[in-house]
Amino acid sequence: MTRPDASPPSRFNAARHCLADNARLRPDKVALIMAGSGDEALSLTFAEADRAVRGIAAGLLALGLRAGDRVMIRMGNEADYVLVYFGALAAGLVALPSSPQLTPAEAAFLMDDSGAAALVTGAGNRLDAAQAAGRIVLGPSEIAAMKRAEPIADYADTAADDPATLVYTSGTTSRPKGVLHAHRAIRGRQPMHAHWLGLTEADVMLHAGTMNWTYTLGVGITDPWSCGATSVLYDGPRDPSVWPALIARHGATLFAAVPSLYRQILKYADLAGCDLSRLRHGCTAGEALPPDLLEAWTRATGKPIYEALGMSEISTYVSSGPTIPVRPGSPGKPQPGRRVAILPLEGADAPLPAGEVGLLAVHRTEPGLMLGYWNRPEEEASVMRGEWFAGGDLASLDEDGYLWFQGRNDDLMNALGYRVSPNEVEGVVSLHPSVAEVGVAELSVRADLKVIAAFVVLKPGAEADGAAILAWCGERLAAYKCPREIRFLEALPRTANGKVQRKRLAEQPAVA
Known part of the structure; x- marks a missing residue:
C-alpha cells in the first residue's frame, strides 16, 4: 500500500x-x-x-x-x-x-x-x-x-x-x-x-x-x-x-x-x-x-x-x-x-x-x-x-450520512436467487417480544437445498413458538427474506470477544 x-x-x-x-x-x-x-x-x-x-x-x-x-x-x-x-x-x-x-x-x-x-x-x-x-x-x-x-x-x-x-x-x-x-x-x-x-x-x-x-x-x-x-x-x-x-x-x-x-x-x-x-x-x-x-x-x-x-x-x-x-x-x-x-x-x-x-x-x-x-x-x-x-x-x-450495516459479504445468504443479509433478518426477529438473542444463517436441509434459519435464545418465561416468530417475520420481511425454520438454543456460539459465530449456529444442539 x-x-x-x-x-x-x-x-x-x-x-x-x-x-x-x-x-x-x-x-x-x-x-x-x-x-x-x-x-x-x-x-x-x-x-x-x-x-x-x-x-x-x-x-x-x-x-x-x-x-x-x-x-x-x-x-x-x-x-x-x-x-x-x-x-x-x-x-x-x-x-x-x-x-x-x-x-x-x-x-x-x-x-x-x-x-x-x-x-x-x-x-x-x-x-x-x-x-x-x-x-x-x-x-x-x-x-x-x-x-x-x-x-x-x-x-x-x-x-x-x-x-x-x-x-x-x-x-x-x-x-x-x-x-x-x-x-x-x-x-x-x-x-x-x-x-x-x-x-x-x-x-x-x-x-x-x-x-x-x-x-x-x-x-x-x-x-x-x-x-x-x-x-x-x-x-x-x-x-x-x-x-x-x-x-x-x-x-x-x-x-x-x-x-x-x-x-x-x-x-x-x-x-x-x-x-x-x-x-x-x-x-x-x-x-x-x-x-x-x-x-x-x-x-x-x-x-x-x-x-x-x-x-x-x-x-x-x-x-x-x-x-x-x-x-x-x-x-x-x-x-x-x-x-x-x-x-x-x-x-x-x-x-x-x-x-x-x-x-x-x-x-x-x-x-x-x-x-x-x-x-x-x-x-x-x-x-x-x-x-x-x-x-x-x-x-x-442514508441521506443523513448514517451507516446501516448489512453484514459481511461472505455472510450473505442466497435465497431463491436473491442475496439476503443475515443482519436484516436478525434485526426483525430480535424485535419479537419473546426473543432475547438471535443469529441467522443458512441451514442445509438436503444435500442440494439450503434455507434461511433463525437460531433464537428466548427471554425468560417465553414460549418456544416458532410459528409465531415466522408469522412475525412474514409481516415485516419480503417472502424470500423470511426464515424457513426457527431453532431454539440455550445460547448463541460466540468468540472469546463476544461476536456471534454464524458459521457454528447449525452445529448447536436445539432446546427440546
Whole structure:
C-alpha cells in the first residue's frame, strides 16, 4: 500500500506519544489500575509506567533484538502485558499481542507465521518448548528484572510508517492472517476521541475486555493514555455483576464493553445498588447494538450507549457519540475527517448514492489504515479497489450520512436467487417480544437445498413458538427474506470477544 497522507510528523513513536508527555506533565497521576476481585487493585502512575516501559525496551534491545523484530506476548490480563506491549514499541520492535487461551498449536502457528524473534509469557501459560526453540523466551522474572534495570534514555526514533503492531485476525483460509500496523495508527485514532468516546484528560475509562483484543488495547489503554486519562482494567472472575461495582469503586466516567455484556449486566447485576453517578456514558463495539438493548440500558441507568463500527485493519471509524446523535439500529456516521464510501460489489470504483447497499470502503489516505497483511500479498490485493480499501463489510449510507450495516459479504445468504443479509433478518426477529438473542444463517436441509434459519435464545418465561416468530417475520420481511425454520438454543456460539459465530449456529444442539 502507498503511504497515507497522514497527520503525524514523519518521525513518530506510538509509545512516546502515549507516555513521554504524560510522564513529564502529570507524573504522579494514575495511568493504569488493574482491579481484581474484592477491593484489591494495582496502580501505576504515568511516571512509573514510563520508567517501566523504557526499562523493558532497554532489556529487549540488550538481548540483541533489532528494529522490526517481532515480540509475541502470551500473557493473561495483567499490568505487565501493557508494559511489554509499549516496551516493544518504545524499542522500535513490533509487538504481537496474543491470547493466553490459544492452544500450543495455535500459538506455534503465530510464532512461525510471524517469524517472532522473542516470546514473552505470563505465569501459567502453556508453551510448546519445541516450537519455541531458537527464540528468546522471557517469563515474569525476566520482565521484572528489566523494569528495575537502567532504561533507555529516549524512545526509539521511528518513522510514522515504521511497523509497530502485528495482530492476527480471521483470514479467508482456515489460518489466521496478520494485520500489520504502523506507529501512525495511534494518531489515526484521534477522531474517535471526540466523536465516539468524548474522551478528555479528566476521564477514567473502565474496559471490560481482555488485553489481547485490539478493542481493549486501543479503547481501554491507548486512547486514555493519548489524552492523559486513567485506564482501569480487570483481572478477576468474569461475573457480569462485578462491572457496576467496579464503575462505582473507581469512579469510571466511561465504560466500554460488547453489547452482549451490557445485556448480561442488565440481567444479573444490581444496577440500582451501585453509584453510577460519575458514569457519563457507555461505549460499545465488536457486534451490532440491538435497539431494544440500547433502550433497556438507557431506561435502567439514565446513561446512553454510543456504538462504533470498525475492523482490525483500521479500528473504529464510524460511530455515534457526543457529536453524533444516536440513531437506533445504526452504528452512527463516519467520524469527521474520515473518507468513507459505499462501492459496488463488482465493477467500477465510483461510490454508490445514498440508500444503495454495497461494500463499505475507506480511502487509502486514512492514517489509521494498516500497512498491509503479513506475507499475504494476494489477500492485500483483494481488498484494494483503486484508491479504496474494502474489507468485505456490506452497508449503506442514508441521506443523513448514517451507516446501516448489512453484514459481511461472505455472510450473505442466497435465497431463491436473491442475496439476503443475515443482519436484516436478525434485526426483525430480535424485535419479537419473546426473543432475547438471535443469529441467522443458512441451514442445509438436503444435500442440494439450503434455507434461511433463525437460531433464537428466548427471554425468560417465553414460549418456544416458532410459528409465531415466522408469522412475525412474514409481516415485516419480503417472502424470500423470511426464515424457513426457527431453532431454539440455550445460547448463541460466540468468540472469546463476544461476536456471534454464524458459521457454528447449525452445529448447536436445539432446546427440546
